[in-house]
Amino acid sequence: MxxxxxxxxxxxxxxxxxxxxxxxxxxxxxxxxxxxxxxxDRKKAQHKLTGADLNRIKAEHQLKFGQTSSSSPSYKSNNPWEKKKKTTQSPKAKANWGECRDYALHKRNRCYREGRDAYRCEQMYETRSRLCDNSL
Incomplete structure (x- = not known):
């Protein structure tokens, strides 16, 4: 039992x-x-970020997730073997959508941790996530 x-x-x-x-x-x-x-008490039309903050976030996004190198790299030498060696040594690291969204979420959590206005944090997060959706 x-x-x-x-x-x-x-x-x-x-x-x-x-x-x-x-x-x-x-x-x-x-x-x-x-x-x-x-x-x-806020309208959805007011929720979009504008002005200097929008430009700052767009520039940050372009630096972090934009093109990693120019289309025609410049080399100091005309030797084709050195060009090939340099391109094989430095592979392009293409950022993907998931990394971009993780970065946006990280910045949102950091904003809350710093004690900033919650509405402002959400505005910036939605702008970053929208940029991720549109560009990657």
Missing amino acids: INAKTLKKTTQLSRYIILLSSLLVLLAFTQAVFAEGIFE
């Missing part, structure tokens, strides 16, 4: 697991619920 102590421990353990899993689910959804409050 099952011992009463063992039964009590298993029920306590199952309660603990259920409580922990429900807490994790609750934490996952609260972030989305709290984000809703950021956009209250």
